[in-house]
Each structure stands twice: as structure tokens, then as C-alpha cells.
Amino acid sequence: MILVTAATAPVGREIVDQLTAAGHPVRALTRDAENTGLPATTDIVVGDLADPESLAIAMRGVSTVFLLAVVPGFAPAFLAAAKEAGVRRIVFQSSGSVDDTAAEQPHAVAAFHHDIERQLRESGLEWTMLRLELSAANPIQWAFDVPGQVRAGDVVRGPYAQAAGAPIHPADFAAIAVEALTDDTHAGRTYPVTGPQSLTHAEQIALLAEALDRPLRYEELPVEQARTAMGPHAPADVLLDDWARHLDRPAPITDTIETITGRPGRTYAQWAADYRGDFLSR
Known part of the structure; x- marks a missing residue:
């Protein structure tokens, strides 16, 4: 049995779908069991x-776990439950901001993930770290609610029109995770993960406009205005600093998708086409 945490989030849902399609038994951990839309066999x-009590139940009979963590301080109880249940390996969605050589991590996001990585390494369990680069997490979409902006009109407002990112399609990240969950050769490995293309914010919105057949345009906000416009859960300083660093250089690109899955990564245009429904009026 494979346990997927955050199973109704975009990546978690893709992992569940892909594991199920490959014939693996899957357990999904979610806060709400109603209308999950997950496969019937889940x-x-x-x-x-x-x-901790729900973790003990969720871990029973589980061999491997996909872990997406946003809850501070959860790791000791999580790892204790995993060891008690006989879990062998944790595949952790970590952050590409983690710096293995730094005495102090560059910011809170990196520090949070670095600490979880440390506890996983010290746990005695097998582990695989999937370090998703910040620029690959498609942050402009969720930090500035681009779907909501597009449903409201043809102007998408955000900072740094020329800041580059390398967004990854959730299905590609999920495919990497599935390989790590089902193939023991990935134990003890750390993989940097990005999408296959470096694209500026303006270029991303232009590709989205093509997918939607809409005259969308990107309107750059001053930095301080952008800071106040960001969603309440977005790490504003971390994102703005990262975007500023990529104003005059491409976003980092890795070959992890193709190396692990044997297939090239999906383009941003493919992502826009696949998630077209998120941008349509409701």
C-alpha cells in the first residue's frame, strides 16, 4: 500500500491517478472525504x-509514503507513526531552495524543508528528496490568483513581467514521484526538479492567452503594490527575491523529468491546455 498525503491537491491527485492506473494499491490522506474525485479503488x-491519531490509522499496512508538508512541527509524530507501522521509505516534496553547503538556510521556506530533510535522514527510514525549484512551482498562478484574474477580465497583474520561471506540469512531477515510490533504486537520492522551459511571466500569460483564445496581457505591478496584492499564504519576500534574481537570467532547468521517467517534460502550452477549465467562468 502506498500512502499519498495532500491527495486532493493537484500533484497529489495526479500521483493517486497514476499509481492507480499502474495497478498499485493507494491510500489517500485528506481532510475531507466528500467529493474527492479520486479513483473508486482509492x-x-x-x-x-x-x-497523530489519524497518521497512525493512515500508516497501517503502508510501505511507502509521498509526503507534502506545510504543517510546522509535524515531523516527529509523523516519523514515529511511520516507523511504528513499518513504513520503508518516504518520498518527500522538498524545496530547491535548500542549500546543503550553507551554515544557515537562505530563508524560511528553505529552512523549513531543510529541517524535515534532516529528520528524514536521521530517522533510519529510506528516503528520496524531490527538490522542486521555487520557479518551477508556478508561483505566479497561486500567489496572484491568476485563474480568478482571468475569469474577471483580460488583464493579469503581477510583479516583474520579465522574471523567468520554469513551471512544471503536475503530471510530470507526479510521474517522478511515482517512480520514486515504486522503484527502490531511488532510495537515498536527492533530485532537483523543474519544468522543461524557462519562460518569463509575460511569456507564460501569452501562452495562456493562446490556449484560451483570449487577448490576455500581463500588466506589471510595482514591487510594493505586488507585495500587498499577494495571497495571504504566499511567502511574499521569498517569491519577490527569487523573481528579482531571474530578471536578467533564465530560470534553472534540470533534466530530471526525462532522466527519471524516460519522457520529455510537458510544455507550458500543454499545461495551459490541460488546465483550461480552471480559467473559465463559473
Whole structure:
């Protein structure tokens, strides 16, 4: 049995779908079991990383776990439950901001993930770290609610029109995770993960406009205005600093998708076409 945390988030859902399609038994940890939209064969457990009792239930009979963590302080109880249940390996969605050579991590996001990585390494369990580069997490979309902006009109407002990112399609990240969850050769490995293209914010919105057949345009906000316009859960300083660093250089690109899965990564245009429905009026 493979346990997927955050199973109804875009990546978690893709992992569940791909594991199920490959014939693996899957358990999904989610806060709400109603209307999950997950495959009918999925064993759904209601719980939360902050709830040790639910973790103990979710871990029973599980061999490997995909871990997406946003809850501070969860790791000791999570790892204790995993060891008690006989879990062999954790595949962790970490951050590409983690710096293995630094005495102090560059910011809070890196420090949070670095600490979880440390605890995983010290746990005695097998582990695989999938370090998703910040620029690959498609942050302009969720930090500035681009779907909501597009449903409201043809102007997408955000900072740094020429800042480059390398967004990864959730299905590609999921495919890497599935390989790591099902193939023991990935134990003890750390993989940097990005999408296959370096594209500026303006270029991303132009490709989205093509997919939607809409005259969308990107309007650059001053930095301080952008800071206040960001969603409440977005790490504003971290994102703005990262975008500023990529104003005059391409975003980092890795070959991890193709190396691990044997297939090239999906383009941003493919992502825009696949998620077209998110931008349509409701």
C-alpha cells in the first residue's frame, strides 16, 4: 500500500491517478472525504499531518509514503507513526531552495524543508528528496490568483513581467514521484526538479492567452503594490527575491523529468491546455 498525503491537491491527485492506473494499491490522506474525485479503488482516510491519531490509522499496512508538508512541527509524530507501522521509505516534496553547503538556510521556506530533510535522514527510514525549484512551482498562478484574474477580465497583474520561471506540469512531477515510490533504486537520492522551459511571466500569460483564445496581457505591478496584492499564504519576500534574481537570467532547468521517467517534460502550452477549465467562468 502506498500512502499519498495532500491527495486532493493537484500533484497529489495526479500521483493517486497514476499509481492507480499502474495497478498499485493507494491510500489517500485528506481532510475531507466528500467529493474527492479520486479513483473508486482509492482507500480514503480522513486526517491531517497535525493529527497523530489519524497518521497512525493512515500508516497501517503502508510501505511507502509521498509526503507534502506545510504543517510546522509535524515531523516527529509523523516519523514515529511511520516507523511504528513499518513504513520503508518516504518520498518527500522538498524545496530547491535548500542549500546543503550553507551554515544557515537562505530563508524560511528553505529552512523549513531543510529541517524535515534532516529528520528524514536521521530517522533510519529510506528516503528520496524531490527538490522542486521555487520557479518551477508556478508561483505566479497561486500567489496572484491568476485563474480568478482571468475569469474577471483580460488583464493579469503581477510583479516583474520579465522574471523567468520554469513551471512544471503536475503530471510530470507526479510521474517522478511515482517512480520514486515504486522503484527502490531511488532510495537515498536527492533530485532537483523543474519544468522543461524557462519562460518569463509575460511569456507564460501569452501562452495562456493562446490556449484560451483570449487577448490576455500581463500588466506589471510595482514591487510594493505586488507585495500587498499577494495571497495571504504566499511567502511574499521569498517569491519577490527569487523573481528579482531571474530578471536578467533564465530560470534553472534540470533534466530530471526525462532522466527519471524516460519522457520529455510537458510544455507550458500543454499545461495551459490541460488546465483550461480552471480559467473559465463559473
